[in-house]
Amino acid sequence: LRHIHGEIEKRKAAVEHYRARLGSVAGIKLCQPQQDVASNYAYFPVVFDGFRQDRDAVFEKLKRENITARKYFYPLTNSFPCYRELPTAGTEKTPVAARIAARVLTLPLYADLTIEDVDRICDVILREE
Numbered sequence: 001l002r003h004i005h006g007e008i009e010k011r012k013a014a015v016e017h018y019r020a021r022l023g024s025v026a027g028i029k030l031c032q033p034q035q036d037v038a039s040n041y042a043y044f045p046v047v048f049d050g051f052r053q054d055r056d057a058v059f060e061k062l063k064r065e066n067i068t069a070r071k072y073f074y075p076l077t078n079s080f081p082c083y084r085e086l087p088t089a090g091t092e093k094t095p096v097a098a099r100i101a102a103r104v105l106t107l108p109l110y111a112d113l114t115i116e117d118v119d120r121i122c123d124v125i126l127r128e129e
Contacts, residue, residue: 010111011041017115018044018107021122027051028125044109045072047100055103058125065124068108073101 022028027050033039048055055071062069076091076098083089091098107121 007111008040011109011113012039013115014109014113014118015039015041015044017118018109018122021118022046022125025051025126041109043072044107045104046107047103048105049103052128055105059105061127061129062105062121062124065120067121067124069105071101072104072106073097074104076101 019030023030027048029047029049031045048058051058053061059069059071076094077083078086078089078094078097079091088094091101108117
C-alpha cells in the first residue's frame with residue numbers, strides 16, 4: 001500500500017493521454033470526471049456510439065493486435081438464466097443498460113501502461129480499415 005499513490009498517478013497519466021487522443025473523436029464517448037470525486041483510475045470505459053465501427057468491430061481489431069479490451073457490463077446481469085423468474089429479468093426491461101452494454105469497452109489500464117502503449121491502442125482504434 002505504500003506505493004498506492006504512485007501507482008494511481010501512473011494510471012492517471014495513461015487516462016489523461018487516452019482522453020487527449022480519444023476525447024474529441026466523433027462517435028466515441030468518455031466518462032467525464034466528476035467534481036469533488038477522487039478517481040482511482042481503475043478502469044477506462046469507452047462508449048462507441050456513432051463511431052465508424054461498432055464496439056464488437058473495435059474489440060476484434062484490438063484483439064488481432066494482441067490488445068486485450070473487455071466488453072464491460074456484458075452480458076447484463078438481468079439476462080442471466082438464474083434471474084429469469086424475477087420481474088426485472090430481461091434486457092427489454094432495462095433498455096438504457098442494454099444499449100450501453102452493447103457499446104462499451106474498457107481499454108487496457110494499469111500502472112505500467114506506457115504512453116507509447118496508449119498511443120498504440122489509440123492508433124489501432126482510430127485506424128481506418
